[in-house]
Amino acid sequence: xYGLTQPPSVSVSPGQTARVTCSGxxxxxxxxxxxxxxxxxxxxxxxxxxxxxxxxxxxxxxxSSSGTTVTLTINGVQAEDEADYYCQSGDxxxxxxxxxxxxxxxxx
Amino acid sequence: xxxxxxxxxxxxxxSETLSLTCSVSGDSMNSRYWTWIRRPPxxxxxxxxxxxxxxxxxxxxxxQSRVSISVDRGKKQFSLRLSSVTAADTAVYYxxxxxxxxxxxxxxxxxxxxxxxxxxxxxxxxx
Numbered sequence: 499x500y501g502l503t504q505p506p507s508v509s510v511s512p513g514q515t516a517r518v519t520c521s522g523x524x525x526x527x528x529x530x531x532x533x534x535x536x537x538x539x540x541x542x543x544x545x546x547x548x549x550x551x552x553x554x555x556x557x558x559x560x561x562s563s564s565g566t567t568v569t570l571t572i573n574g575v576q577a578e579d580e581a582d583y584y585c586q587s588g589d590x591x592x593x594x595x596x597x598x599x600x601x602x603x604x605x606x
Numbered sequence: 607x608x609x610x611x612x613x614x615x616x617x618x619x620x621s622e623t624l625s626l627t628c629s630v631s632g633d634s635m636n637s638r639y640w641t642w643i644r645r646p647p648x649x650x651x652x653x654x655x656x657x658x659x660x661x662x663x664x665x666x667x668x669x670q671s672r673v674s675i676s677v678d679r680g681k682k683q684f685s686l687r688l689s690s691v692t693a694a695d696t697a698v699y700y701x702x703x704x705x706x707x708x709x710x711x712x713x714x715x716x717x718x719x720x721x722x723x724x725x726x727x728x729x730x731x732x733x
Contacts, residue, residue, distance in 0.1 A: 531719040533651075540700055540723035547709070552721075558656065584651050586719060593653075593667060594718045595641070595704075599624060600650035 501589045504600035509604045518601045520585030523566055530568030531586040532561065534579075535600075541584065545570055572603075575577040580605040608632040610701050610724035617730050618695075624729055626689040626711070629700030633658045639704035641686045641720065642675060644697040652697075656704055656718070657684055689733045699727045 502522040510516040520530055532545035543552050545561040548568055558573045572579055585598040614626035628640070641656035655665035657675040665673050669688070677684040688695060703722040708714060 503684075527710065528715065529710070529717055533720070535645075535651075540726050541720070542723070543721055546705075546719055546721075547707070547717075574716065581648075586651075588715075588717065591667075594664060594716070595656070597651040597653060597655040 501596050502585050502587060504583075504585060504598040504601045506599070507602045507604065509606055510575050511606045513574055513579060516575045516579070516603055518570045518572075518583050518585075518603065519567055520569070520598050521567045522589075522598075524587050524590050524596075526566040527569050528587050530561070530563065533584045533586065534581045535584065536581045552597045557588065558600075575603075575605055577605050579603060583603065608703060608722045610703065610722060612699060612701050612724045612727040614727060614729070617732055618691055619733050620692055621690055624686070624691050624695060624731075626686045626699055626701070626727065626729070628684050628686075629722060630682045630684070630703075633682075633703065635679050635682055635684075639706060639718065640675075640677060641702050641704050642686045643702060643720070645700070645726075646694070646697040647713055654686065654688075654699075654716060671699045693731050696729065696731045698728050700724055700726045 499507045529547045533564035534544045535541040548563045549561040560571045562569050589596045609631045611629045633685045635695045639656045642654040657663045663675045674687040701724045702720045705721045
């Protein structure tokens, strides 16, 4: 089981908005981080400190937080955004790195 | 440009020890944490542990009894050893660089995330 809970899958049509959520008690006080992983490739950081976007990541990617849930939003989804998305934080017992179970984003 | 490259056997026999090495280029390794993460087939990412450049490790509690991570700054490498492997240890293993920060919303704390990843290496546990 994971201390961070993500929906297994999200589907969206091209040009629409995709929202991937990640819930966990620790997110009420700690930052969330997001990684994108395409088949056969290493993960790529797409969001850090919940709302900050690394250089090189398209502006259509944004992050937000409410209570114990952080959300990765992709506006104007493109076919190339189809991937697995993982949230990451620490946990309440002090483990410094914990991943959510991952969400498969399908672009219809 | 920082690059990380994993190396090691692609097949390990059950009950034996898995050993992987990560070679680092474009970074002195100083004042950084370095980590191993794996992804079993059909499953999500799992953090194995990390090591500070000076050698202090921190492991995932679920693997702590079997894992060891060490660093060799002279060779610009860090290594993973996982003992008593079973089929459940079959995975793509990634080495990566960790970014550490200090901050927070209501209270400050040390946080960690991965900013540079190796390409990954597949390890299969099979006799």
